[in-house]
Amino acid sequence: MEHQSKITILVTTSALLLALPIFFAVCAFCLPARYEDTFLGELKEKCRRLETTEGKRIILVGGSGIAFGYDSAMLEEAFPEYRAVNFGMYAGLGTKVMLDLSEDGMREGDIVILSPEQEAQTLSDYFNGEAMWQAADGDFSLLLKIKPDNWGQMLGALPGFAADKLRYHLKNERPNPGGVYQKSVFNTYGDIDTALCGKNSMPNGHDLNTPVRFTQEIWQEEFLEYMNAYARRLKKQGIKVWYRFCPVNALAAGQEEVNTYYETLQEKLDFPVIGNPNDSLMDAEWFYDTNFHLNSSGRTVNTIQCIRDIKAMLGDSARVAYDLPQKPELHGDAGEKDAPAEDGLEEPQILYAEVYAGNEDIRTVTVPEEITLIEDGAFEGCTHLQAIILENVHPSEIRPGQELLRGTDADVYVKDEVLSEYRLNYFWSVYAGRIHGQSALDRRKESACPGRFSFCGL
Secondary structure, three states, X not given: XXXXXXXXXXXXXXXXXXXXXXXXXHHHHHOOOOOXXXXXXXXXXXXXXXXXXXOOEEEEEEOHHHXXXXXXXXXXXXXXXXXXXXXXXXXXXXXHHHHHHHHOOOOOOOEEEXXXXXXXXXXXXXXXXXXXXXXHOOOHHHHHHOOHHHHHHHHHHXXXXXXXXXXXXXXXXXXXXXXXXXXXXXXXXXXXXXXXXXXXXXXXXXXXXXXXXXXXXXXXHHHHHHHXXXXXXXXXXOOEEEEEOOOEEHHHEOOOOHHHHHHHHHHHOOOOEEOOHHHHEEOHHHEOOOOOOEOHHXXXXXXXXXXXXXXXXXXXXXXXXXXXXXXXXXXXXXXXXXXXXXOOOOXXXXXXXXXXXXXXXXXXXXXXXXXXXXXXXXXXXXOOOOXXXXXXXXXXXXXXXXXXXXXXXXXXXXXXXXXXXXXXXXXXXXXXXXXXXXXXXXXXXXHHOOOOOOOOOO
């Protein structure tokens, strides 16, 4: 009898384990799309635009620095024999996947400009499976272009994506991020409507958590070779491939020698690097909410410079005069990186790394509502940290550092009613798989210490 019970348990357990992947697949592929209105929902449109735009094209490939950084109508006006396609999406998705998704849509006569943001994540083979599931929701044919080496991450992210999609379906809701980070802000070229981005909104004019570096350590050698292989394949099809530096906030740039970096990059890449790298260092007045996102005026300035760079590469010596826009007003002193905020803006309330980093005893951290920025490495070395609790119900009002959870196994907890807002927020979505609601925290507490309302030992 005991033997028969063990067999029954084993068969039941095996059936459940086999049923779970089927259940996740049904939720992911068969339920109605839920993420089509989000920022990532635009990726399907960008792929369709690339495939259907006829004639010779100027195609801009990279992250959101491209989406915010170019006026495609200006490019077409300057080069009437070409159509413009903005294929810039989101650094949190990864640059590599943008190369993979774009390659089949290229045609003879095209000009492809690669312009990843000047940071380690976008200059590597980084890939975010959860973001890719959200982007593909509603048109899973995109997944056929995902390279096999990324399928492990895709499968690992499937249960979380399926569970979230089922929850939205049962509540008859759709994620609605609001603000500039939603699908409706993209125009017919794939540019973001930066009319919504009038001025620099960053305290002191730059984002402290994304310093810009021009050193060889920032790139991954394997990724440079990946770009080289991509360029070689396209060149065989009669396609020009050029690299152009993404605009960066000069206030966030280090003191490294840009020209030395430029010369070394030219040696590493098998295709041309166009333009003057020093032109990519733009004044803070031209930026919006990150060190890579230009505002409406900044986009015009960058597009004008790009037009000049393309003309130089095409041997077009005809001079075209452009009127540069007036610089928007900058809150604070543009000349000082640590200048106090002016014009009624409050200083950012920062959770500095020195507060908790290296603390091996702490189990939970509550970040109060007034904190607006969590510094890089804030929890590094907190080996026993289990929970980071955010009290702010507005994800756009608190910026996480890069690699926020580096050196810890902790998860992030927010109020249940804003869980989807955090997971879909442009700055928090890279941590979506480790962001949970308050109810999940309560269940975890109860599970750890039945009958009590705190983690054991906390």
